[in-house]
Amino acid sequence: MLFDDSNPSSARCNESTLYKHGIFRSLRLILGWFVAILLVGRWQSVQDFGVVSNVIQTRTRGDPTTSAHTLPTILSVVDPISGNYLNALENPLYEILKARDVVLDHENAENKENGIHLEWDRTHIHARDSVKIRWADTKGIVTDNDILVLVCDDEILEIATIAQARATSQRHSPHGIESVRDENNSWYFPSFPILRRDTCQFSLYDKAPSRQKKGTAAIYQYDHLATSNDLYLVDAHKTPTAIHIAFGDTLDEMVVQFTTGYLNGTPVVQYGIDSLDHTAKGQSHTYTNEDMCQEPATRREPGKYQPPGIMHVVRLQELAPNMTYQYRVGLEEAAQDDNQEFHQEITWSDTYSFQSAPVVAGDSPPFSFLVYGDQGCPALGWGDGGVWTSAMAARELHGSRPIRAVHHFGDLSYAVGVAHVWDEWFHMISSFTPHVPLMIGVGNHEYDHTEGGSGGKDPSGVNSSAGYHPYWGNFGHDSFGECGVPTANQFTMPRSKGSNGVFWYSYNMANVHTIMLSSEHDLAPGSIQHLWLEQDLKSVDRSLLPWVILEIHRPFYEAELDTKDYRVGVELRVELEELLLKYNVDLVLGGHYHAYLRTCQGLYKNKCNNGGPLHITVGSAGARMENNTVFDTVWTKKYIPGVYGYGRVTVENATAMHFEFVQAGRNFEPWAGHVLDDAWLTKIAHDTKATRHVGTGGASVTN
Secondary structure (H helix, E strand, O other): OOOOOOOHHHHHHHHHHHHOOOOHHHHHHHHHHHHHHHHHOOEOOOOOOOOOOOEEOOOOOOOHHHOOOOOOOOOOOOOOOOOEEEEHHOHHHHHHHHHOOOOEOOOOOOOOOOHHHHHHOOOEHHHHHHHHEEEOOOOOOOOOOOOOOEOOOOOEEEEEHHHHHHHHHHHHHHOOOOOOHHOOEEEOOOOOOOOOOOEEEEEEEEEEEOOOOOOOOOEEEEEEEEEEOOOOOOOOOOOOOOEEEEEEOOOOOOEEEEEEEOOOOEEEEEEOOOOOOOEEEEEEEEHHHHHHHOOOOOOOOOOEEEOOOEEEEEEEOOOOOEEEEEEEEEEEEEEOOOOOOOOEEEEEEEEEEOOOOOOOOOOOOOOEEEEEOOOOOOOOOOOHHHHHHHHHHHHHHHOOOOOEEEEEEEEOOOOOOOOHHHHHHHHHHOOOOOEEEEEEOOOOOHOOOOOOOOOOOOOOOOOOOOOOOOOOOOOOOOOOOOOOOHHHHHHOOOOOOOOOOOEEEEEEEEOEEEEEEEOOOOOOOHHHHHHHHHHHHHHOOOOOEEEEEEEOOOOOOOOOHHHHHHHHHHHHHHHHHHHHHHHHEEEEOOOOOOOOEOOOOOEOOOEEEOOOOEEEEEEEOOOOOOOEEEEEOOOOOEEOOOOOEEEEEEOOOEEEEEEEEEOOOOOOOOOOOEEEEEEEOOOOOOOOOOOOOOOOOOOOOOO
């Protein structure tokens, strides 16, 4: 036997020799299924579950299981042949034009009368406005292979051929385009991206014959045909974006975070209950490509790093408990009027509202919050799952029991080195992030890297080039060089003794103590994170905080047939399961697998009703769905593949908590909001060692 799954400690010992010698690596394509059989003794397909009797096989429209992730370019360019969005990390035109043997030549055609006119249909826009670039070609010079180059503040941000521009415009254009001629000679942008630049121009080039001297490489020359008028991006540097809030270090604090362009100023928040009669000021920071760890994140060029703006953090303190506050944010900067006199000027955001945290008490009134992992963005190239989840989170703000927070435990935007995706993701979730705390954790796509982290670059404090790579893990370079830098700069999470920024921390909300861990860092006994976790668990007053929830990106128990990820889960159990039992953790939530799975009650050492917590995987917030087969385990009670959705946790009181898995979808679609599974956790009052009880699981769904 390769290892005995009922004894994770022996599993580590018996498997280590196999992994050290690389047998899995060299034979995984041939022996993967057989290894899986050995891992748990046997397997069954989704169609023949055995003990996994509660499996719902529902698909969202478009069958997301068959489409791969694509990170669109900054203008979401479409390939005219395949009809797919180009991948920003693999755009051939980017690679051609950054080569040394390519010349963009303005000398030959800067002022010639060629009958080509390039013009924006508007001269001033705000971010996310629609706009169109048109070209008039009276002499029939323009061809499909000519290129349009977007230059903003003297930096190239996008490149596309005429054929790609037409295909993109046709994909994005609304009905009622003025004429076929206009459609074929324009590029329509339904939502111009956040660029934090002052002006943008398009220039048009045609590809001239290559020039080559004997014995030298060919030089590909693109001759200039036309340049558009300026498009002015109104208040692009001043306008606050990416507005989101989080619980602070203390119960009476809320952290407000937002981003602007590169201006010198002081971040300001005006806030109050009945009026905006309080003012708080904060601090600002940013990062560059040189702060990150490896390529492609470190490369400043189209499709890779772009300046992210300035991030601002303002702490609102001494808030009254459980009250609704109004607020708005802005950047206070010195401005000069017509008389050359200086004054303070602020470009304010819209006015938003949030509810401050309640008093911590075991008998707190009922409240709800959402939980999920693995969202990704944008919809273009990904599918609609992330958009649906975000829209439904906003809808939950106004439900019969409005949510009080959203917990996202890793794999956030999936930017993976494509910087503009962070702006797209923040825009996608902006319908709820100014109103409820967004409490995040890191996943493999935020942190994992293989080089470049030493010398203080790793924001988690790991002083090694490659971060954390245990011999038993499959921790690669999934952040594509970001190594947690954008995440650590974009978010501020609660601080306590021994916590580590966005990587591991804890906080209290009413009668719940929530712990966020990093599965991408060492959790072995004696590690910094393990020592902090035990001390944190020791400090919880269970008379005030009867519920303890642990959140982590990679789950401990997950039955999908992926031998490498399964092995990671086994190791996490070895490292942490004793602590979970000792300190009576009630619920463990994870993601990483793009599906939903719920285990049995009281799970400990692979045995149900054995005193441990309930484990739930909710990695279905928008990333490409999985529809894997599952191991035949005694502890898997519900597995739902191929369905976008999120978890809704309702804490009724000190003795009852309700978990629901809610299907995401468009508002008008009948399945949107359906509860596909649910579980009740109950305990005896004032007994922290009480057995957790799990319900039978909720509604069944038919296709």
